[in-house]
Amino acid sequence: MGLYKRWCNSTKEKDKRKFYWTYVEKDGGRGGIQVDLAQTIRSHYDRLERIAEDVDRLGYKTAAAILSEAMPQTPKGRSGDLGEILATELVEEEIGLRVPVRRFRYKDGRNMAMRGDDFIGAGYGGKGEKLWLLKGEAKSNKVLGKATVTSARKVLNRDSGRCTPDSLLFVANRMLESNDPDDNALGRSLRDEVGLKSLRADRIDHMLFTVSGNGPHASLKKDLEATGTNRDHYVVNILVEDHQDFIAVMYQEAEDLGDD
Numbered sequence: 001m002g003l004y005k006r007w008c009n010s011t012k013e014k015d016k017r018k019f020y021w022t023y024v025e026k027d028g029g030r031g032g033i034q035v036d037l038a039q040t041i042r043s044h045y046d047r048l049e050r051i052a053e054d055v056d057r058l059g060y061k062t063a064a065a066i067l068s069e070a071m072p073q074t075p076k077g078r079s080g081d082l083g084e085i086l087a088t089e090l091v092e093e094e095i096g097l098r099v100p101v102r103r104f105r106y107k108d109g110r111n112m113a114m115r116g117d118d119f120i121g122a123g124y125g126g127k128g129e130k131l132w133l134l135k136g137e138a139k140s141n142k143v144l145g146k147a148t149v150t151s152a153r154k155v156l157n158r159d160s161g162r163c164t165p166d167s168l169l170f171v172a173n174r175m176l177e178s179n180d181p182d183d184n185a186l187g188r189s190l191r192d193e194v195g196l197k198s199l200r201a202d203r204i205d206h207m208l209f210t211v212s213g214n215g216p217h218a219s220l221k222k223d224l225e226a227t228g229t230n231r232d233h234y235v236v237n238i239l240v241e242d243h244q245d246f247i248a249v250m251y252q253e254a255e256d257l258g259d260d
Contacts, residue, residue: 002093003040007033008238018224019234021094022216030246034253041254044085044102045070055257064257071255072110075244078251083140084118086238087209095234097121097134100186101174116167117155121205122186131189131199134232135163136207142243144212146219153223156206161231162197163204169194205232213243 004010007030008023042051046067054063072078081104088099099119121134137152158164168190175187193199206227210220216237224235240246 003033003036003089004093007037017229017232018227019232020221020224021234021236023236023238024215025240034250037250038253038256040089041082041085041250042067044081044088044104046105051257060257064255067257068255070104070107070110071251075247077110078247079140079244080138082247082250083138083209083211086140086211087136087138087207087236088119090209090236091119091121091134091136091207095121095134097123097132098186100183101171103170106170106174116164116170118209119207120163120167120171121207122171122190130203131193132203132205133163133168133193133199134205134207134234135161136209138209138211140211140243140247142213144210144214144217144220144237146217149208149210149217149219149223152208152210153227156208161201161204161206162199165194201230203231205234207234207236209234209236211238211240211243213239213241215239 004023007025009026010024011022013020039048042048051063051067054066058066072081084104088102091097091099099121101120103119117135118138119136121136123132124130125132135156137155139148139152141148172187172190172194175183175190178184178187208220208223210216216239220235220237224233227233
């Protein structure tokens with residue numbers, strides 16, 4: 001069973017191509033996923049097998065110090081990163097597209113925000129199994145408000161609603177560096193799209209993903225109502241009432257590799 005199904009109860013509304021999803025933690029749900037979520041957080045900053053090799057060679061304490069150097073240390077940085085991590089996991093669990101690159105592994109500095117689209121989902125679907133993309137923007141706030149929602153929608157709409165070329169090319173090139181032929185094929189499709197811009201709007205979905213301590217602000221539903229119907233639009237909120245404490249605890253657990 002996936003992370004979200006174990007962790008949260010969900011309410012899902014659909015109107016044509018508009019999806020409004022809200023998630024609230026189950027009683028005891030967090031305890032059931034905390035270890036797995038910590039592992040997931042680690043995997044967004046480094047390959048788990050590489051972390052295990054560090055443990056084997058250097059021991060838990062030194063391996064944890066190496067991992068910590070890749071993770072943000074400021075509350076703001078951790079909040080933003082965890083929003084993107086949770087969004088990535090939701091796309092893969094609930095929509096079925098891949099988010100093929102864990103982009104935090106390529107940060108210039110652990111406390112620096114990355115430029116470009118927050119997350120890009122990719123896969124093949126529809127008649128002829130053609131390329132399908134999802135452009136995503138993630139926001140993580142103790143108190144979510146209209147200004148944040150408006151800002152996120154503005155980012156989704158830029159570049160005529162297409163994935164920004166630099167973000168798409170970054171993902172494409174990482175796929176082409178893989179030893180997996182399927183990754184290479186997807187990378188080639190993405191790289192071609194950077195140049196050709198051949199995908200119609202109805203094959204580039206949008207997701208506005210939020211995690212917040214105050215739940216789904218009214219502006220989220222109003223924002224979704226104002227969108228067009230030429231693509232799938234997902235608006236998502238995860239309610240975590242102790243938002244800041246949750247983030248702090250999860251990063252503490254992610255950095256703790258144990259002492260066995």
